[in-house]
Amino acid sequence: MRLALFTDTFAPEINGVARTLERWTNYLQARDVPCLVFAPDPASSKSPEASPFVERFASMPFFLYPECRLALPNPIHVRRALDAFRPTVIHVATPFNLGLFGIHYAKKHRIPLVASYHTHFDRYLAFYNIQWMVKMLWRYINWFHQDCRYIFVPSKSTLHDLKERGWDEKRLAVWTRGVDTKSYHPNVDKAQLLASHGLKNSPYIVFYAGRLAPEKNADVAISAFAKFRRDVCKDAVLVIAGDGPSSEQLKQQALQEGVDAHFLGFTAMPELQQWYAAADVFLFPSSTETFGNVVLEAMACGAPVVCADTGGVTDTVRHEWNGLRCEPGSADSFAAALERLYRDESLRNRMRARGLAHSMRQSWDAIFDELLARVAEVSLADDRSTIRHIRG
Incomplete structure (x- = not known):
């Protein structure tokens, strides 16, 4: 051939x-x-x-x-x-x-x-x-x-x-x-990573990774996080890895909604793996995915996943088993999922373990x-x- x-x-x-x-x-x-x-x-x-x-x-x-x-x-x-x-x-x-x-x-x-x-x-x-x-x-x-x-x-x-x-x-x-589980894994010095970015006192990290463009629905992530931080955990931090045409617009949205989001810009390996592994939740509201590689990468690094209930991500994320799926485009739905994981540590741990197990089979x-x-x-x-x- x-x-x-x-x-x-x-x-x-x-x-x-x-x-x-x-x-x-x-x-x-x-x-x-x-x-x-x-x-x-x-x-x-x-x-x-x-x-x-x-x-x-x-x-x-x-x-x-x-x-x-x-x-x-x-x-x-x-x-x-x-x-x-x-x-x-x-x-x-x-x-x-x-x-x-x-x-x-x-x-x-x-x-x-x-x-x-x-x-x-x-x-x-x-x-x-x-x-x-x-x-x-x-x-x-x-x-x-x-x-x-x-x-x-x-x-x-x-x-x-x-x-x-x-x-x-x-x-x-x-x-x-x-997913290459030799490159994407749960090992991280979380305290050192957060301290290097001035986030050493941050108790709860919500992480988004992906292109910053309208079709990725990163604006929904910001709105959902703003509600979660206002109503549930005022010390939570949103970290956004990626770049794209919506970058400046999203930064303005974060300011308007009172979210001091930490924009990393384009983030390559191995730093990307470190952020996946340090995250308490991986938040990915994109509704246009045919697969969603970042979801599988997050699972391999031990991050519980919250994603949209549509598209290719649904092949990877089984609702209530290894992640939570939310109504596409609904900031309220995503905020509720963030709150649920925050308040239920045992649920986070179960989803982390099941996500890791799934990634090891891919x-x-x-x-x-x-x-x-x-x-x-x-x-x-x-x-x-x-x-x-x-x-x-």
Whole structure:
């Protein structure tokens, strides 16, 4: 098998899709499966190391999701690289410029095609007041995936959503996410960490990690925490790790609601693990997730999770078992969950233990073994009639 991967986000970008795809290609290389990645140049502040396995192209940020960059590839260069590589299967991971090149080449040369569906872009539109694009976007997304032998989705809930939209369930398969428990673990010197940030007298830490953008509902986290602090624990501290277009707006909201939130900005490993492990609660109200990697990371670090009762996070968080799920968008619901965990230490401890146990079972190697078997099946298939041949 020889796999060509087309993606509009890839390492060194830091987001769930980029990190998952990097792990996938590392796994393939470790098993001597030839892989060639077509990806955009990252943001100008980052400079990836040159790699013979990655073809890079000039790019610009996509307005709905800047971590996905719209590549400006040279068609001649792409074609020559593919002709030399001779892929037996093409994997398109994002439905933008590079993905279109991958589909075109697969159709022209009758190469088996698979896709991975990572993001509910249609759910982002309302946050940017462009709901009128929903039908047009879905028309395009349906067309983009129509010739894929398999479409890999990150959660059962995402598979159900696509099935409800009329997608063929036989072509849908769950490619879930794992967590590296050597990197994400509960060990932390909490007193030292808090003291280094001027928080040594803080008795209760509520932690949020994620992109600061409208679709992540971080504003709900601030409002819920403000109510919790006002009514329940006046000494609690909200720590927010992440950056994005809503950063300044969220800081203003925190001031207006009387919350002295501690904004860390972009937080990389190993510091991120330290904050997960130091948190008394991980608060994640996003209602647009297809999986929610940060939830699994928090569990692996021993943080009880409070999340929205919708989307891919519901595959990870079992309500009342290893976390609490709340009404999406309801600050009151999230505040009530924070209060419940604060007042019930035994509940926190049970959810911490169960979250840890769940994370220990999410092995990346086992997940990729299953994915490789499915992709290899497609690569070796003689029946390629599902792909419509095109000329030119």
